[in-house]
Amino acid sequence: METVIQVQHLKKHFGDLQVLNDIDFEINKGEVVTIIGSSGSGKSTLLRCINLLEIPDGGNILYKGTDILSGKLPLTTYRSKVGMVFQSFNLFANKTVLENCMIGQIKVLKRSKEEAQKIAMQHLEEVGMQNFADASSTRLSGGQKQRVAIARALCMDPEVLLFDEPTSALDPEMVGDVLEVMQTLAKEGLTMAIVTHEMQFAKDVSDRVIFMDKGVIAEEGTPQQIFEKPQHQRTKQFLSRYFDR
């Protein structure tokens, strides 16, 4: 199996707080990896480091074998291949839904306007937002915004898509729509790394689950291993809050 992203000995601290401490893991092609853990365990920081929105203090991140911190691969090229979906959507407020999906294609991938529009419409259809193409991005509900954000990321033909708590800012009623889209993408074989608090979803969709605690990977395994036979005491504690109710 081809490894898309390989993280080696990753370290990150904010001030005195060691957020990530010697993290090792990889994302393989076609794999869905979910990262779970309590707030402050470093999940989001890990994801943001992979896209270099946060700069690691130590360790390496390899993209298909190339160290992205070495400068051998232009940062913009790398980022265009590693998509990101944010908790707070971050749709461009000065653009329509369609323009949100086109701008990266035109500016970064140098696609023509016609081609970009065609691809944008395909992905908007995929997430069920094609009828909102001309709507202002600020006028949508949270769930709609997040589906557009997913379409925007898909338009770049990413090798891997990172989801940073994509449903945490949504009304409970909207969560289902977004998870449904993500489930479809997983089935289609898109490589994804997802930070989430939706345990049932993580259980259903993942090939591999990573449990993080206090800046380290405490446990890693298949959904069956993590959710049914967790080995680590902290994993058991954490999961009991979700499932023993």
Added chain:
Amino acid sequence: MSIDFGRAYEIFIENWSLFSYGIQNTLLFAIVGTVVGLILGLITGALRAIPEDPMDSFPVKILKKLARWIVGFYVWFFRGTPMMVQALFFFYLLRPILGWTGFSAGLIIISVNTGAYMAEIIRGGIQSIDAGQSEAAKSLGMTTFQTMVSIIFPQAIKNTFPTIGNQLIVNIKDSCMLNAIQVTELYFQSSSVAGSNMKFAEVYFLEMVMYLALTTIATLILNAVERKINKTKTVTIKENCA
């Protein structure tokens, strides 16, 4: 203490060609000063607002620091001294080298002066935009420059438009200081008319009415533009039937 309105009206008609020439120049200086000042403000404001990126190479870091220092000095100097003194100083200082007229010196001074105010307005506008906007642009692989031009500037300009527009109003009035370097704007023209008629109150009354007319029209236009850019596109959203 009285104003002879009849006489004022006569003076207005008799000297209309002088006044209208002054109005044209006042508007020219105000508009050029505001537009060029805005462009200068976008560049300098952005230079000041761009945060240090740990991924920058050493020379880029030095350049960014230097740029920030130069912009800081620029804003400090041009906001901290009167435009009239700036005009006189730079006009005479650079005349031997550039051989420029008061007219071209005036256009440059008002632009550079406005740019210093715009830099602060734009910096505030940029800093008020959610960091998620540029993070999203970065995550697509857009460069800092592309992000600024396509995402950040349009929003910063929209958010600060009332303040930017205010600079046009200020410039309509403050361009009168350029009379010091012989720019034939409305104040300069009015003063010559007043001097030749010896009717000071009447002429300055006329001058005030003309300035008020200019600033009122400018305000109305700015309000209309503001309404237009604040109007979100209204589209009929078809419900998804799929």
